[in-house]
Structures are given as structure tokens and as C-alpha cells.
Amino acid sequence: MTSAPASTPPADLVLSARDISRRFGYRRVLNTVSLELYRGQVLLLVGANGAGKTTLLRVLAGLLRPSQGTVTHSAAVGLVAHDAMLYDALSAYENLAFFQRLHGGKDPARIRALLDQVGLADRADDRVGTFSRGMVQRVAIARALLAEPTLLLLDEPLTGLDERTTRIVLDVLTGLRDAGTAMMVVSHQPTDFLGVATHIARISKGGLTVPEPFTTASTTAPLTYDGA
Amino acid sequence: MPSVSRAALAIAGKDIAIEWRTKTAIISGLVFAILVLAILYFSRDPTAVSDLDIAPGTLWVTFTFAAMLGLNRAFLLERERRAMDGLLLTPAPRSAIFWGKFLGNLVFVGTIEAVSLPLFVLFYNVPVWNRLPQLILVIAMATIAFVAVGTLLSAMVVRTRHAELMLPLLLLPFLVPPLVGGVQLTASLLNNRPLSEVWGWLKLIGAFDIAFVTVAALLFEVILDE
Amino acid sequence: MLSLVLLAGIYVRALVFTPIEATQGAAQKIFYLHVPAAICTELAFGICGLVSIAYLWLKDRRMDMFASSSAEVGVAFGTIILTTGPIWGKPIWGTWWSWDARLTSTLFLFLLFVGYMVLRGVVTDPDLRARFSAVIGIMGLVLIPFIHLTVYLFRTLHPMPIVLKPSAPSLPAVMLVTLLLSFGVFVLLYVGFVMQRYALAILRDVRDEEAANAA
Numbered sequence: 001m002t003s004a005p006a007s008t009p010p011a012d013l014v015l016s017a018r019d020i021s022r023r024f025g026y027r028r029v030l031n032t033v034s035l036e037l038y039r040g041q042v043l044l045l046v047g048a049n050g051a052g053k054t055t056l057l058r059v060l061a062g063l064l065r066p067s068q069g070t071v072t073h074s075a076a077v078g079l080v081a082h083d084a085m086l087y088d089a090l091s092a093y094e095n096l097a098f099f100q101r102l103h104g105g106k107d108p109a110r111i112r113a114l115l116d117q118v119g120l121a122d123r124a125d126d127r128v129g130t131f132s133r134g135m136v137q138r139v140a141i142a143r144a145l146l147a148e149p150t151l152l153l154l155d156e157p158l159t160g161l162d163e164r165t166t167r168i169v170l171d172v173l174t175g176l177r178d179a180g181t182a183m184m185v186v187s188h189q190p191t192d193f194l195g196v197a198t199h200i201a202r203i204s205k206g207g208l209t210v211p212e213p214f215t216t217a218s219t220t221a222p223l224t225y226d227g228a
Numbered sequence: 229m230p231s232v233s234r235a236a237l238a239i240a241g242k243d244i245a246i247e248w249r250t251k252t253a254i255i256s257g258l259v260f261a262i263l264v265l266a267i268l269y270f271s272r273d274p275t276a277v278s279d280l281d282i283a284p285g286t287l288w289v290t291f292t293f294a295a296m297l298g299l300n301r302a303f304l305l306e307r308e309r310r311a312m313d314g315l316l317l318t319p320a321p322r323s324a325i326f327w328g329k330f331l332g333n334l335v336f337v338g339t340i341e342a343v344s345l346p347l348f349v350l351f352y353n354v355p356v357w358n359r360l361p362q363l364i365l366v367i368a369m370a371t372i373a374f375v376a377v378g379t380l381l382s383a384m385v386v387r388t389r390h391a392e393l394m395l396p397l398l399l400l401p402f403l404v405p406p407l408v409g410g411v412q413l414t415a416s417l418l419n420n421r422p423l424s425e426v427w428g429w430l431k432l433i434g435a436f437d438i439a440f441v442t443v444a445a446l447l448f449e450v451i452l453d454e
Numbered sequence: 455m456l457s458l459v460l461l462a463g464i465y466v467r468a469l470v471f472t473p474i475e476a477t478q479g480a481a482q483k484i485f486y487l488h489v490p491a492a493i494c495t496e497l498a499f500g501i502c503g504l505v506s507i508a509y510l511w512l513k514d515r516r517m518d519m520f521a522s523s524s525a526e527v528g529v530a531f532g533t534i535i536l537t538t539g540p541i542w543g544k545p546i547w548g549t550w551w552s553w554d555a556r557l558t559s560t561l562f563l564f565l566l567f568v569g570y571m572v573l574r575g576v577v578t579d580p581d582l583r584a585r586f587s588a589v590i591g592i593m594g595l596v597l598i599p600f601i602h603l604t605v606y607l608f609r610t611l612h613p614m615p616i617v618l619k620p621s622a623p624s625l626p627a628v629m630l631v632t633l634l635l636s637f638g639v640f641v642l643l644y645v646g647f648v649m650q651r652y653a654l655a656i657l658r659d660v661r662d663e664e665a666a667n668a669a
Contacts, residue, residue, distance in 0.1 A: 025580045026666030063316055065454045077317075085314030087305075089246040101238040102318035104230040143314070377593070384586050388576045398573065398590065401566035405600040408608060428607050436600055443596055447589045450510060 012038040013074060014150045014182040015060065020069035022055055029055045031206035032069070037151065040198075042173070042183045043211055044190050047203035053186045054082070056203065057153045060184070073151060078144030080154040084136045085143070088129030092120055092139045095128060096146065103147050114142040117175075119168050134165030141172060152176065152183045158192055170196055190214075232327060235320035239328025243302060244335055253301045254339060261294040261344045269351045283352040284414035288407055290344055291367075292374070295337045296396050299378040302329045302336075303386040316452065326379065326448040330441075333375045341367060359417045366413045369433045373406035373440060380444040383451050402440070409433045490637035491535050492560045494644050496598060498528030499563050502570075503595025506588035518584035519659065521591050522574060523651035525567050527644055532564035555605045562601050566594050580662075 015037040022030040029052045037043060047053050058064045060071055061079040086095045096111045115124050118138040123131070128139060137157065144152060154173075158166050174196050177183060187193060190200060194216065201211040230238070247254055268286045272279075306312035315325055345367070349356050356363060378399055385394040409429040416426045423430070502524040509517035539557060540550040551557075570590045577583040 026663045028667075061317060063313055079313075079317055081310070081313065083310035083313070085311050085317070086309050087242070087246060087311055088308060089249050090242070094245075098238060098242050099314060099318060102230060102235055102315065102320040104234075104319065147319075380589070380593075384589065385573075387582075388573070390576065394569075394573065394576065398566070398569045401562045401569070402593065402597055404562050405597075405604040408604050412608070412611065426611075428610075432600070432603055432607060439596055439600070440593075443593060447592065450585050450589055 010038075014039055014041075015074070015184075016072040017060060018070050020056070020059055020066045020071065022052075022059055022064060023067045029206055030059065030066070033203075033206070033208045034069075035201075035208060035211075037182045037184065039150070039180045039182055040177055042177050042185065042193070042197045042199070042214075044193055044197040044200040044214055045184060045186045045203060046188070046190055046200065051203045052206045053203050054155055056208070057081070057155050057184065057186060060151075061153050075150040076147040078147065078149035078152045080137070080140050080144045080152070080157050082155055084128075084140040086128050086136065086139060089127060091125045091127055092131075092142075093124040095139060096143055099143055100146050110146075111142075114145055115139075117145075118142050118172060133160045134162055137161060138165065138168065141169065145176075150181060152181055154183065154185045156186055156188065158187065158189070166192070229319040229321075230324075232321050232324045235318075235324035236327035236331060238320075239315070239325060240331035240335070243305065243328070243332035246305065247301075247332075247336065253298060254336065257294050257298045257336070257340045258343055260297055261290050261340050262347060264290045264293055265344060265347055265351060279352045280354060280418060281415075283348070283354050283418060284411045286352070287344075287348050287414060288370075288411050290348070291337075291341055291371070291410075292400075292403060292407060294340045294344070295371070295374050295378065296399060298336045298340065299333060299375070299382045299399075300386060300391055300395055302333050302379065303383050304391075307386060322449050322452060323445060325452075326383075326445055329383070330375060330379045330444075333379050334371065337371055337375055338368075341371065354418050355420070356418070359420070362423060363414065363417050366410060366417070366430070366433075369430070369437055370406040370410040372437045373433060374403060376437070376441040376444045377402045380448055380451070383448065405436050406433050409436075487636065488535055488539055489556060490633065490640045491531055492556050493637065494640040495528050495531040495535065495560055496563060497641075498524050498531065498644060498648075499567055499591075499594055500598060502528065502567070503591045503593075503598075506591030506595075509584065509588050510592075515580075515584065515659065516656065518587060519655035520648070520652050522570075522587055523648050523655055525570050525587075525591065526651055527647045529564065529567050529571060530647070531640075531644070532560060532567070535560060536564060553605075553608075555602075555609060558605050559598075559601045563594065563598065566590070566597070570594070 013036060015035065017033060017035040020030055020033040020035075021028065033052075033056060035043075045053050045056070055064065057079070058081075059066050061077055062071070063079070087098075090098065092115060093111060096114065097106075097108070100107065100111065112121065112124070115121050118141055120135060120138055120142070123135065128136060131139070137160075141157075152173075157169060157173075161169065170192070173183065173185075177196065177198075185193060185197065190197070193214070197214045199211040200214040202209045265286065268282075268289065272282055303312075306315070316322070348354075378395075381398050381402075382391075382395055385391045385398065388394055409432050412429050413426050413433075416423070502521045505517050505521040505524065508514075509521060536557075544550050570587060573590060574583055574587055577586055
């Protein structure tokens with residue numbers, strides 16, 4: 001996954017993070033994390049609570065500035081976080097339309113297409129406040145896809161979802177992967193992502209292991225969680 | 229990437245749309261303003277002091293309290309489901325968030341003022357009609373001052389405990405110049421004194437507006453989490 | 455070492471003070487203390503604002519500590535002025551409070567910086583606390599001239615007895631000297647207290663950092 005350094009980045013390189021460190025007050029949460037992601041790769045990120053997974057995702061998304069290090073994206077990034085980042089009083093369509101305006105565009109057809117892709121075409125005009133957790137999560141995914149990101153970051157996307165919604169989400173992610181979107185998924189249940197994820201890496205005490213290919217063997221070997 | 233004005237208008241529009249749909253804050257603000265006006269009017273001693281003397285102070289106290297109630301609302305909205313992060317993830321310029329919230333707050337506070345003013349005239353029976361444009365100008369200028377500082381401060385305190393206490397605590401010292409100016413100007417207008425007499429106050433509020441709108445806009449991005 | 459300087463300062467003031475008082479009425483005595491103290495209070499807040507700008511520019515944590523030390527000293531001075539003022543004033547002027555220009559400005563700025571300290575107490579993350587404080591500090595700095603203007607305009611419109619200002623149209627040299635000396639002493643006091651407070655803040659910071667890294 002980490003290729004030999006080239007003078008110009010290969011066309012497939014979607015994300016390049018070098019020596020990312022991040023402190024909160026006096027605490028060091030991330031410690032010289034380096035990472036590269038290419039088109040179509042789905043990296044599963046595991047680790048104990050508090051190891052730095054969410055922080056890493058937020059740094060990669062651009063919400064947090066790293067205390068040290070650089071992050072380079074080839075194109076747009078989408079984030080699906082713990083919180084949906086939506087407005088309850090607005091409908092699914094209105095939420096997407098608003099965020100689309102902030103991306104600089106106005107494309108109703110695309111909004112409809114996205115809602116269709118996540119299976120919410122029939123609830124487009126209902127207020128998000130009336131949605132179940134599964135539906136909210138799907139709108140959040142649609143919102144993350146608005147800018148046609150080449151990199152999608154997901155923080156425990158399947159938490160609290162029922163079986164049907166889980167299937168829908170995994171299908172969407174598989175489809176995106178096959179179309180070339182790179183993804184990074186934080187999850188406490190790596191087995192959920194068999195057949196979807198291509199690689200797996202672990203964060204422990206702010207450090208990141210070198211990603212390895214994700215196979216059934218990766219999930220049967222015990223994942224030891226040393227105290228983070 | 230959208231321009232600052234487009235993004236700001238989108239944000240302000242979204243806030244207004246949400247407020248229009250839920251109506252809780254605006255109704256609470258209006259009822260509160262009416263209550264304050266009525267209570268202050270009712271509890272005065274009509275024999276001790278003329279209506280015209282206490283009217284300006286009452287009006288501005290009402291505006292101030294109602295404004296403070298409404299200011300926290302704008303950023304509280306962004307905390308449910310961490311919508312603020314959603315705003316920060318878009319390529320929209322961060323200053324647009326300030327301007328959008330500023331505009332939204334102006335509309336909110338302005339609406340409360342627009343309803344309170346006629347009621348004020350009704351209660352106090354003050355001669356306002358021949359000086360209405362000037363009065364509206366004064367109110368508008370002072371409101372800009374309130375809202376500029378209030379928008380910045382509410383963005384800060386919304387993440388602290390006791391936000392409802394912290395905002396008035398921090399905001400009120402900043403309101404002294406525009407508030408005192410507003411009262412003096414209103415008193416002068418209601419007594420039909422020429423504006424030239426209180427020109428100094430108008431300049432004070434104007435300078436305050438320019439200074440603090442600029443400073444608030446510049447400092448806003450410092451507050452956003454990084 | 456610092457405290458010796460302070461003590462010397464207080465002694466000097468006391469010595470110079472007493473021979474002068476014989477020539478004035480008792481009432482005038484107050485403002486030798488209060489006017490310089492009030493000016494120093496505002497100076498403390500103003501410096502807080504300036505250092506806050508430096509903090510945002512350079513992102514050096516120590517500047518935040520300096521700014522907050524300055525604000526704390528300002529609040530301490532302000533508390534003393536605003537409480538002793540009325541206590542002294544009541545028997546002499548017959549009123550607890552007067553909207554004197556100097557007192558009024560001090561009051562509002564004092565209240566703002568009390569808010570500054572409260573805010574610092576409420577925000578736990580040191581980085582966020584520093585940034586929030588810097589914002590208030592800078593806004594406070596910009597506010598200072600406006601408060602003065604407001605009070606000035608108000609008084610020209612509604613003239614009121616001047617209580618805390620030397621009332622003589624031209625200040626006799628003797629009074630001026632005392633005033634300046636007193637001001638000098640207060641500046642010394644300010645510097646001394648701020649340095650001590652700042653040193654304490656640095657020590658605390660080092661200790662907190664070590665504790666966090668050990669964990």
C-alpha cells in the first residue's frame with residue numbers, strides 16, 4: 001500500500017497523509033501517522049475506544065488541523081460521522097439542497113438521484129426529525145456524496161442500524177468502491193465488512209499499523225486491544 | 229466554491245426557513261418583549277415622572293432583553309446533530325457562517341423590534357409619527373451593534389455550560405455605548421429636539437458599528453474549532 | 455526580590471503623601487489613590503487586549519498566560535477601587551456612588567473582565583480557553599475608547615458634579631507631583647503582581663504538562 005516514493009503522485013493516489021500528529025491541550029492523541037490510499041481501496045480502521053480513530057478521521061476530513069504533518073487530497077472528501085450533521089426541521093431534500101448550495105451548485109436531479117441511491121426517494125420531502133436512525137444515516141451518506149468525493153470517510157457507519165438498512169448501506173459502499181471511490185471505515189465489527197473492505201489497519205495509542213490486506217484470516221486472528 | 233455572499237445568504241435563508249417552520253423562538257421572543265413592555269409600563273408611577281421621560285429607557289431595555297434571548301438560538305441550532313461540522317466540511321468560506329448568522333439574527337431581532345415598536349407607541353402614547361424615519365434609523369444602527377457583538381459572543385458561549393448566563397454577562401458591557409446612545413437619541417427625537425443636538429451620539433453608534441462589525445467578522449474564525 | 459521593590463514603592467508613596475495632605479482638605483486625598491489606580495486598571499485591561507492580539511498572531515501559550523495574568527491583576531485593582539471608593543466617598547460626598555467619568559468607565563470594563571475570568575473558569579480545554587480569552591481581550595481593548603466616549607458625551611449632555619478629578623483649573627505642581635508619583639507606584643505594583651501571577655501560571659502549566667505526559 002505504501003509505494004516507492006515517486007516524483008509526481010500516481011493518478012490513483014487519493015489521499016496522502018504524512019506524519020500527522022495532533023494534541024489536545026497537553027495530551028497527544030495522534031503520533032506521526034502516515035498513510036496513503038488509492039482508488040478503489042477500502043481501509044478498515046480498528047482500535048480500542050479513545051485510541052484516536054475519530055480524531056484521525058476528522059483530521060483527514062479537514063475538520064481538525066493537525067498539530068504537525070500534512071494531508072493531501074486529490075479531490076473532494078466526504079465524511080459520515082457519529083452525528084448526522086443535518087437539520088431536523090428540514091426535509092431530506094431540503095437538507096441536501098442546502099448543503100449543495102454551500103458546495104456552489106444547484107442540481108435537483110442529482111439530489112433525487114442520491115436519495116434514490118440510498119433508498120429514500122419516497123421520503124424525500126419528509127422532515128429529517130421524523131426519520132428513524134437508519135434513515136437519518138442514509139441521508140447523511142447521501143449528503144457526504146454530494147460533492148462526488150474520491151474519498152469517503154465513515155465513522156462506525158453501521159452502529160444502531162437494523163439488518164435491512166445495514167444491507168442497503170453495505171451495498172452502497174460496495175457500489176462506490178467498484179466505481180473507484182476510496183474509503184476509510186472505522187468499525188468495532190470488522191466482520192461486517194467482509195467482502196467490502198480491502199485492507200485493515202489498527203490504531204493504538206495514537207499510532208497506526210501498516211495496513212494489511214483484509215481477508216477472513218484477518219478477522220479470525222484475535223485482534224488484541226492493548227490499553228490505549 | 230461559492231462566494232461569501234451566496235453562502236451567507238444560503239445560511240441565513242436556511243435559518244429563517246427553520247425558524248418559520250418551528251416558530252418557537254420568535255413567538256417566545258415576541259411574548260417576552262410584550263410582557264416586559266407591559267410590566268414596565270404598569271409598574272411605573274405616573275404621578276412621579278412623565279411617560280415621555282421613561283419611555284426611551286423602557287423601549288431599549290425591552291429591545292435588549294428580547295435580543296439577548298434570541299441570539300443564542302442561532303448557534304444552538306447548529307449543535308443538534310453537529311450540523312456546524314456539516315457547514316465546515318463544505319468549501320463555503322468560513323466568514324460566510326458569520327455573515328449568514330449575523331443576517332439571520334438581524335432579521336430575528338428586527339422582527340421583534342418591529343412588533344414591539346407599535347405596542348410601545350400604543351402604551352406610552354408618544355408622538356412618533358413625524359420622527360419615524362429617524363427613529364427607525366437609530367434603532368437600526370443600534371441593532372446592528374447588538375447583533376454584531378452578540379453573534380460573535382453567542383458562537384463562543386454556546387459550547388460552554390451556562391450559555392444563557394454567559395451571554396448576557398459578556399454581552400452587556402459591550403452594549404453600553406449603543407444602548408446609552410440609543411436612549412439619548414430616542415429621548416431627543418421624542419421630544420422633538422433637532423438631531424443636530426445629539427449628532428455626537430449618532431456618530432458614536434456609527435463608529436461603534438463599523439469597529440465592531442469588522443472586529444467580530446475578523447475574530448469569528450478564531451472561535452471555530454480546529 | 456520583587457516584593458522588596460513593591461514595599462519600597464508603598465513606603466515612598468506614604469512618605470510623600472503625608473506632607474502634602476496638610477495643605478489640602480481631607481476630601482482631596484482620595485483621588486491620589488483612586489485616579490492612578492483606575493488608570494492602572496484600564497492599563498491592565500488594555501495590555502491584556504494587546505497581548506491577546508500577539509497571542510493570536512504568534513500562537514504562543516505564554517502570551518495567553520500573560521494576558522490572563524494582566525486581566526486578573528486588573529480585576530483585583532478594580533475590585534479594590536470600586537469597593538473602597540464608595541466606602542470613602544459616603545462620608546465625604548454624602549453618596550455611595552456617583553456616575554463620575556472615571557468610576558463609570560472602570561466599572562463597565564471591570565465587569566467585562568470579571569466575565570473574562572468567569573469564561574476562563576468555564577472552558578476546560580486550554581487551547582479553546584486561550585482563544586476565547588483572546589477574543590474577549592481584544593474586543594475589550596476596542597471597547598475602552600467607546601466607553602470613554604459614551605461617558606464623555608453623557609456628561610456634556612447632563613453635567614454632573616465632578617468628584618474624582620482634581621478640581622483646580624490648573625493643577626498646582628505639588629499636587630501633580632504626588633499624582634504622578636502615585637501613578638508610578640501603581641504601575642510598579644501592577645508590574646510586580648503581573649510578573650508573580652505570570653510566573654505562577656508558567657509553573658502550573660509545566661506541572662500540568664508533565665502530569666499529562668506521564669499519564
